[in-house]
Amino acid sequence: MTEQQTIITPEKSPSGNRIRIAIADDQKLVMKGFVQMLERIEDFEIVAEAKNGRELISMIRVMEQIPDICIVDIRMPQMDGFETVSELKELWPKLRVLVLSVFADEDYVIKMILKGINGYLTKNCDPPILFEAIRSIHENEFFLSDEMSENMMRALKHGDLSEPKFTPKEQEFLNYCCQDMTYKEIAKAMGTTLKSVHGFRDSLFRKLELHNRIALVMYAIRTGRVLIDR
Known part of the structure; x- marks a missing residue:
């Protein structure tokens, strides 16, 4: 990150208040860089710096006011990002969580979405x-x-997508798609072949004009097609 990049920033938060941020990342240099960068932004305030999820939760427990947002890495010792997000959402359901990770794998993103995160960046x-x-x-x-x-993000956030008709098998596939399962595991659960599962997936992609499983899961959750028990 260059010096010039760190000072290029959009307008202040519309609320006009400082956004209280807690960060959990086990890499000291990465943590230091993010903290220094964020502290230079007028409406950001760093209220906690933790090296893992367990330490982050301990810090939040003793705060008079919880953070507005927690920025969490995935790969951390003692308590990784997945465990951390689950614990944070259980203890403070309204706490907003942004995952910031080197991993861009579809499976990681979906798993985090199902745990209730509010954003995911690499x-x-x-x-x-x-x-x-x-x-x-x-x-x-x-x-x-x-x-x-x-355009897809706007549609998912505001529920602007149309409601096409799904076959029973497509709806069943969509239900399984919103679980922590591979396509091979979904095929076994549905008692069908992997080729058929790919067919259900591709049919939904066409009907919804989507292009990946992440978007499909987001659609299912946002529109209530699938109810997630976190």
Whole structure:
């Protein structure tokens, strides 16, 4: 990140208040870099720096006021990002969580979405994107990296997608798709072949004009097609 990049920032948060941020990342240099960068933004305030999820939760427990947003890495010792998000959402359901990770795998993103995160970015994102994500999440929006198009994100956030008819098998596939299961495991659960499962997936992609499983899961959750028990 260059000096010039760190000072390119959008307008202040619409609320006009400072956004209280807690960060959990076990890499000291990464943590130091993010903290220094975020502290230079007028409407951001760093209230906790933890090296893992367990330490982050301990810090939040003794705060008079919980953070507005927690930025969490995935790979951490003692308590990784998945466990951390589950614990945070159980203890403080309204706490907003942004995952910031080197992993861009579809399975990781879906698993985190199902755990209730409010946003997911990769660590190679440009600083202005990180700033935008923090502000968007603070305003109760969902934020993903640009793996999904701007139009798709707008539709998912505001429920603008049309409601096409699904076959019973497509709905069954969609239900399984929103669980932590591979396509092979879904095929076994449905008592069918992997080829058939790919057919259900591709049919839903066409009907909904989507292009990946992440978008499909987001659609199912946002429209209530599938109810998630977290």
